[in-house]
Amino acid sequence: MAAPSRQTQSPPREADFVIIGAGHNGLTAGCYLAKAGHSVAVIEASPTVGGMTSTNATLPEAPGHLFNEGAIQLTGIFRLSGVAEELELHKYGLRQISVDPAHVQLSPDGSSLAIWKDASRTADELRRFSPKDARVWLDLANALDPAMDVVVAYMKSHPLRPWNAEMGKAVARAARHPKRLWSLRQMATASHTEFLEENFESELPKGALAAMAAFSQMRLDMTAWAMIYLGVVQKVANAMPVGGTGALPAALHRCLLAHGGTVHTDCRVSELVMSQDRVTGVQLESGQVIKARKAVITTCNPVVTLNELLPAGVLDSRLSARARDIPIRKTHATSLKINVAIDGEVSMQRHEKWRGDGLDLRKYLIAWHTLKEQDAGWNSLVRGEWPDPVPVSCAIIPSAVDPTQAPPGRSNLWLWSGVIPVTPAEPWEDVRDKIGDSVLRDSALYYEGLDNLEIGRTVLGGPDIEGRFNAPAGNVYHVDPLITRFGPLKPAAGFGGYRTPVPGLYLSGAGTHPVGGVCALPGKLAAQTVLRDTTG
Numbered sequence: 001m002a003a004p005s006r007q008t009q010s011p012p013r014e015a016d017f018v019i020i021g022a023g024h025n026g027l028t029a030g031c032y033l034a035k036a037g038h039s040v041a042v043i044e045a046s047p048t049v050g051g052m053t054s055t056n057a058t059l060p061e062a063p064g065h066l067f068n069e070g071a072i073q074l075t076g077i078f079r080l081s082g083v084a085e086e087l088e089l090h091k092y093g094l095r096q097i098s099v100d101p102a103h104v105q106l107s108p109d110g111s112s113l114a115i116w117k118d119a120s121r122t123a124d125e126l127r128r129f130s131p132k133d134a135r136v137w138l139d140l141a142n143a144l145d146p147a148m149d150v151v152v153a154y155m156k157s158h159p160l161r162p163w164n165a166e167m168g169k170a171v172a173r174a175a176r177h178p179k180r181l182w183s184l185r186q187m188a189t190a191s192h193t194e195f196l197e198e199n200f201e202s203e204l205p206k207g208a209l210a211a212m213a214a215f216s217q218m219r220l221d222m223t224a225w226a227m228i229y230l231g232v233v234q235k236v237a238n239a240m241p242v243g244g245t246g247a248l249p250a251a252l253h254r255c256l257l258a259h260g261g262t263v264h265t266d267c268r269v270s271e272l273v274m275s276q277d278r279v280t281g282v283q284l285e286s287g288q289v290i291k292a293r294k295a296v297i298t299t300c301n302p303v304v305t306l307n308e309l310l311p312a313g314v315l316d317s318r319l320s321a322r323a324r325d326i327p328i329r330k331t332h333a334t335s336l337k338i339n340v341a342i343d344g345e346v347s348m349q350r351h352e353k354w355r356g357d358g359l360d361l362r363k364y365l366i367a368w369h370t371l372k373e374q375d376a377g378w379n380s381l382v383r384g385e386w387p388d389p390v391p392v393s394c395a396i397i398p399s400a401v402d403p404t405q406a407p408p409g410r411s412n413l414w415l416w417s418g419v420i421p422v423t424p425a426e427p428w429e430d431v432r433d434k435i436g437d438s439v440l441r442d443s444a445l446y447y448e449g450l451d452n453l454e455i456g457r458t459v460l461g462g463p464d465i466e467g468r469f470n471a472p473a474g475n476v477y478h479v480d481p482l483i484t485r486f487g488p489l490k491p492a493a494g495f496g497g498y499r500t501p502v503p504g505l506y507l508s509g510a511g512t513h514p515v516g517g518v519c520a521l522p523g524k525l526a527a528q529t530v531l532r533d534t535t536g
């Protein structure tokens with residue numbers, strides 16, 4: 001059931017709520033508001049809905065190949081968010097394929113380690129390499145289990161008002177396991193490399209936990225906290241939407257239309273409209289003004305909202321300084337995204353034969369660079385140098401999971417790295433082909449046949465991602481994922497509760513609580529905040 005990618009009618013002159021951005025968070029917020037009986041107009045600069053969850057045919061030489069342009073899976077947090085159930089997205093075409101294991105780390109010698117939802121299965125695999133590492137893995141999983149109840153409850157709550165029944169139960173359960181929680185203290189303070197090198201002796205678990213969750217230079221203090229992601233994937237499996245990640249915004253789009261909302265693509269907002277001290281609408285680049293009777297919600301990067309769309313002088317000097325300092329380049333990293341159309345099917349027979357368990361490795365997120373290689377990559381990029389090799393954060397053959405994404409007998413490769421410099425000494429356009437060739441040569445050692453079956457490719461760096469998704473610095477998280485930028489401090493102090501200090505203006509999207517990725521909670525929680533403020 002195909003979704004309408006455009007809405008041909010002209011944007012309305014007014015609506016109760018105007019939402020900037022038709023990514024999955026903007027559409028989620030719109031659905032909740034429209035379902036509550038309000039008129040909603042979603043404004044999108046791109047020609048199609050979806051933002052970083054878009055799935056489109058992007059290669060002219062491979063028109064039947066549908067590529068997930070940004071994201072690849074629905075996170076476990078999305079599956080815990082209640083959004084799919086509350087909006088009844090199954091009625092609007094959303095179908096999900098559960099993904100377990102969440103990650104498989106490969107070694108050049110043919111061995112591998114799968115990271116399963118069930119920690120004991122991962123530990124069973126680890127015993128082949130190190131009984132000690134298997135024990136450490138189980139200890140870590142047991143410690144994370146009660147902590148994750150609290151973390152997930154907080155993610156699902158308003159960042160300034162987190163206490164609710166679910167949080168109360170989570171805290172009560174966690175309090176019954178003080179020794180487990182105390183054992184996590186090193187994760188809160190140590191560097192990523194320190195934690196991994198101190199706790200594990202074999203290379204595969206170190207490489208896996210570096211590839212799965214490294215967001216900044218790995219030798220900085222207080223970077224090991226990112227491995228809390230392991231607790232998420234051990235709580236609930238990620239999922240692949242049938243039809244690609246674009247199936248989620250497509251279902252949300254249908255849901256919004258069914259509740260009377262509208263979506264208007266090819267409409268770029270040039271400025272937020274003020275009346276006295278209040279945001280009362282948006283002005284499009286065409287000159288048209290759309291009045292918001294109740295509020296405007298933006299889901300684009302908060303740096304864009306607060307520093308470009310909001311007229312100068314609206315924020316006082318203190319808040320203006322905070323808005324300018326929202327971190328989008330402080331990790332020194334941006335993204336590399338490679339899509340490859342393949343004439344036939346690649347093989348991972350060598351690694352599958354070693355495993356001997358029938359696991360089709362094409363269907364799962366994989367990586368293969370060691371902790372040492374990933375650490376060296378981060379050290380290079382902070383100097384503005386191009387890593388050699390570029391560590392692959394994750395790669396997958398999506399069409400092996402969902403054959404609808406490629407023509408019969410053909411397949412796709414989706415590959416992403418978050419370990420390239422955002423301000424390189426050698427410009428991206430000068431190295432694009434060299435980087436693409438190098439990464440795909442490396443990939444062909446694991447995806448056997450890739451080098452002979454390629455139809456075409458796109459190699460996208462930070463500047464390309466910035467242009468495609470209006471994402472400054474190519475930052476797919478919108479705000480650098482620093483430990484100091486979560487909860488009420490995301491994106492900045494004074495802006496961390498969806499409601500801004502400017503009446504009538506609300507923030508949502510990946511740059512707000514709780515996280516980026518495909519979780520939909522920023523859209524849901526922002527909508528709930530707006531409804532509480534505007535309807536009592």
